[in-house]
Amino acid sequence: MMFSVTTGGASGHTYNFTRHPNGTTDIDVVVVREGKNVKGRMLGLVLRTIGRSVLEKAFANSVKAVEARTGAVQR
Numbered sequence: 843m844m845f846s847v848t849t850g851g852a853s854g855h856t857y858n859f860t861r862h863p864n865g866t867t868d869i870d871v872v873v874v875r876e877g878k879n880v881k882g883r884m885l886g887l888v889l890r891t892i893g894r895s896v897l898e899k900a901f902a903n904s905v906k907a908v909e910a911r912t913g914a915v916q917r
Contacts, residue, residue: 852876871901 858870877883889897 869905
């Protein structure tokens with residue numbers, strides 16, 4: 843995978859789930875990409891700017907698909 847070649851040891855994902863009494867769950871995602879070379883730093887810049895909205899939309903669509911399959915409450 844491209845990220846393993848271009849990102850350093852501090853890179854990763856953190857997911858925080860907060861359940862609510864009404865049956866919904868908030869999901870907070872933190873993505874850290876630490877470039878270990880010029881290519882990795884450039885990739886990080888692209889992901890922070892252009893890629894952010896694309897990745898957020900893709901994640902939201904994934905969550906909606908899981909909710910639809912499990913019959914979860916839609917917001």
